[in-house]
Amino acid sequence: MRRGETRVRLTRWLAAQAEAQRHTGLLWAPVALGAGIAGYFSLPAEPPAALAWGLGALALAGAGLLAAFRRGGLPMLAMLCLLGGAVAALHTGRLSAPVLERTHFGPVVGRIVGFDRSQGNRLRLLLDRVHLPGVAAADTPARVRVVLGDDPDPQVARPGARVMMRARLTPPPEPVEPGGFDFRRWAWFLRLGAIGYTAEPVVLAEPHPGGLAGVPLLSLRMRLADAIRGQMPARSGGFAAAILTGDRSTVDPQDLVGLRASNLAHLLAISGLHMGLLTGVVFACVRLGLALLPDVALRLPVKKIAAVAALLAGAGYLALSGASIATQRAFIMAAAIFGAVLVDRPALTLRAVALAALAVLLWRPVSLLGPGFQMSFAATTALIAVYDALRRVGWWQALARGGWRWGRAVAALVLTSAVAGLATAPYSAFHFNQMAQYGLLANVLAVPAMGLLVMPAALLALLLWPLGLQGLGFGLMEIGIDHILNVAGWVARQEAPMTPVPTGPPWVLGVLTLGALMLIALRGPLRAAGPVLVAVALAGWAASERPLVLLDPEGRLVGVRTVAGRALSRPRGAGFAAQVWLENDGDAADQTAAAGRAPPGAPWRVALPDGAAVLLVEDETVPPALCGAAVLLIAPRASRPPAAPACAFVGAAQLARGGAHAWRAGALAAPVTTRATEGARPWTRRPAAAAR
Template identity: 50%
Template sequence: MRLSAAIADLLQAQRGHLFPWTPVFLGTGIGAYFSLKSEPGWAVYAGLAAAGLLLALLAVQRRPLAFLCWAPAFAAAGLCLAGARAHWVAAPVLEFRYYGPVEGRVVSVDRSPTDALRLTLDQVRLDRVPAAKTPARVRISLTGQDAVPPPGALVMTTAHLLPPQGPAEPGGFDFRRHAWFKQLGGLGYTRAPVLLAGAPGDSVPVERLRRAMAQHLQQRIPGETGGFAAALTAGDRSGVGEQTLTALRQSNLAHLLAISGLHMGLLTGFVFAAVRVLFCLVPPLALRWPVRKLAALAALAAGAGYLLLSGGNVATERAFVMVAVMLGAVLLNRRAITLRAVALAALIVLLRRPESLLSPGFQMSFAATAALVAVFAALRDGGVPLGPGWLRPVLALVISSAVAGAATAPFAAAHFNTLPHYGLIANLLAVPVMGTLVIPAAVLALCLLPAGLEGIGLTVMRWGMDWILGVARTVSGFEGAVSHVTAPDSAVLPLFAAGMVFAVIWQGRLRLAGLLPAAAALWIWSGAVRPPVIIASSGGLIGVMEAEGRALSRAKGQGFTAEIWLENDGDAASQPEAAARWKVRDGALPVWHGTGVRLVHAPGKRKLLQASNCKEGDIVVSTVAAAVPAGCLVLTPDILRQTGSIAVRPDGRLLTARAATGMRLWSGWQPEGPEVRRLRRLLGAAAASQ
């Protein structure tokens, strides 16, 4: 009884501050769903729904301890919600490599990480593939083609398509899961021309408007500045080259390229202030009408228009929800910027797209927003002076940049394996220009567009964007501008987030206890150990750890996989540099001795024939199947499709992508055959003998 009373008193002290925990527990359930190794059955969902409903009823009846019942109820709801969403978006996925005619409607145009233009098609038709097994959407990279069909156009080409691939290494980013929620059932490329099979219809008017505006901006503003303008206004990054993207990332200014909370906040803030000032210039209107609420409505309409024009991606949608919640608070005469508003925005986003919990954008944007609200609330409640009036905006900008950078840095480092060191300087030089020059000039250009005078606004906008790109290139060129970080274990980010969430939301001195799990997470991260051996799921690349870093079996080919491995190692070397680290070769074949086995890489039929001298216990990795001595174990693509990418842990045990991701709706693993069981036995015996 005493314990129950103590808990009730503790929770009573948090009265009025418990709502921000709602998206936390909902997100806990969503995260639990994605961490499962097998898909829950309908009986599990029914049981969780019943348990959640019972807990909700208990929470209503036992008010002193209601929070203890609401927490698992929302967690159960989050797991059921994520499962329902995963089944709702289910669509066919290619089961084989396809080469042949592809027809479809263009729904979006973007660029790949290798700077190639890509088309995303729906209404897909494939030769000799039944409609029931045809993907809802496919994405095709264009090779050597400058003319891009507009959104809404029906096109045809001849393309190579593959099903979405699993993680590049066990425990890594699962692109299959990402593609599942985007209903992408096939990805590939074409070297053939893309032909128009039909004129653009009226089914994707917003996409056509976005494309037309992007092209107009790139025609009026030359060079990559025009591409930056198109990305800023229409969400079209196809005009921004890879070097510019790299400079923006290394200077921590990449967030200016993505239409997110900063852009939405600057735009709606400018519209809110401008409309309010215009009304105040007419005293009869200012005295009779609710000017503040009318300005909020105008800002909300501007934000909604920006959401549509930008393509409505997840990041922009999330930013609009946050802004809409805050402007709604203005309309209801409530304080706009509070943790409750941030929590409500997070709740809406998670209810709409539960999978966004796993995205870097969700984690970073809400981490930054919650940290900013908490810090400025503490400064306000503590009566901390920010100096004279002329100095306050400068100090507010410095504090905002420092707090947002510190809050997002662990998430950015975990997802992108880089840590910019001069991001604060770059943001202090660039963000004010974005807010005072670029965004107002963009609004001015839009207002003057019907009169054909948009050039005035575009000129001013170009000056600001040239300055921002110049800052990015200069800062990214500083010596030691970026350090590379080893990828953390899977438990690090959840533990860090849990600690920081408690520190931000909980009221009272006990909130400092949240710093302990956050510090523990960083300590675990500092001791992260990378696997000594990684084998690509295609069999086309092997990476082994040497004293100077990861050594790769090939200097060319499998470049995307090589880049991910090196990034996760925190290694800045290029693929040719990493390939030069390989120490032992048997003729033309890379050979590695370690963890009690002899590992040989023989990609291609000719090189596999050169491995004919392999012995009992040897493991040969190849991209083809061919006859070899009976004692060898040859890992061919057919075998690797059963396991996915393979890692050998420091203790010599085997870890496969299949084991790391489990059997989920999106995984598509084939049943394991005897070769995989033999591989486990072989590595297990070698580890036991060491």
């Protein structure tokens, strides 16, 4: 009898909890869709296109039937999960493009369709309509990116110009450690088939370059960026051109360092903040202007007209700024918010955020894996949830009345920066391996200038430009930009402005995000599971260990984790692998310092805590005497192991088959390799020449 009563009570409790969640289904729709997308990207092999089409059709039919019979819940979420995987697979196939098969050194001809700066502040050209002598047209990449040794003649390197140069091109590189960031996947979804470098001049390939019709917006952006820089001093002009046109090529490198160290670099990326500020200013100005006209205000839907004007302004900003992925995502979110205004629904709600996330994921599923998507939606979701909760707090509402109104505005400013910073901190730390010590302070001091002065002044300058009065707007912009850059520089000069953070296991962000969403979206006692999952994720991150030994895919660098930090086998060369390893370790040392952690002598040898040792031999032949039972012997140039080997051995053949290697403590005989973990995906296919 007691058992029956317990079962009845449990059933009633579960039914009550299900009823409490009845109105939260839309909030979980992007979670289900994202789960399907994440599942697709974790597959060991690429599914056939026919299977993707079939699953997509099944998911749509199932969702349609469930909607027709007013059934939702878990079955609908399951359909969305299937749809996410299918959409991701079809999106991958749609972007298929040739990837360079082997290193190319020689003439490169192509049309300029993009400019930016490398990490070393070198100008980079993005080329399409590429021609590589000696490479078949079917094997020629759709796009290549070339870093220039010196800035070219502006009359040559202009949008739409067909140029020629001698360059060294290589296929997109593979990860420098198993499970690490895969540049090949990122390049695949940009249809980027090769990257390279040239130290020689760039010349016109045709006397009168054509193709400008294909890049009119880029040409307009470049001309506008030059005009903006002509209106302001170099320092503030470069920043202004970056936030209005997306051209960051003239931002002062020292300012870039300061912006990153102060956690203000997001002000340069045209994303949700900029789109929100611009469309918000347009919405407020149009609505206020029309409200001042009684005849118009009484006869027309002023609020909806303002929303349409804001959407048009956002679309123009999207085109003018280069329509980067982050800007497109921001426009979709703005469209969801102002679309809600047009249909007389509350604008700033979690439902609007969910609809925007659904739109972004359906349009570009790979966005789910990027820090931009994760941080943008984390901040927006957290802010809406917090301010929605504050509506039910009496003392917070009381601050809006009487003499405390300005105090509440200041408190809201600090609270917004704090909530956004806390919401995005785990994602920033996971992807960039660092946290800004003074990020909250810097944002509180700088972001108001961006919202109250810089963006409104930018809009004023653009509106007054046809009248020749743009100087007023640009003058105000200069004041705000100088303040932002001064704050960034002051923070960067503080002692240890950045704290390095070791990377965590891949599951951490998923569990942490699920826990945070459960806390926000669920109703009733089930919400208590949210903080538990967040704690589990953070504990798993803290307890995770980095690999004991790492070997880069070309065999040029070995890194061994020691008590003092990772010891590297060389102070120069393979610098990218060294930088990534140290950053993933949460180690602030540079390559030279890390190389000094290994004892001197040849061959390079580092002892492990358990008494074993790692040896690196650069010769083509390995003396058998070096090989012992407790030795990991790495010989990248050796074609065969030493006679009767008694040690774990990695030579040229193992390196060619496995790529980058990683060894965990106590498992020197069982390395994990990139090729074993990456799967057979379109972006991991190895050229035939490299496979041999």
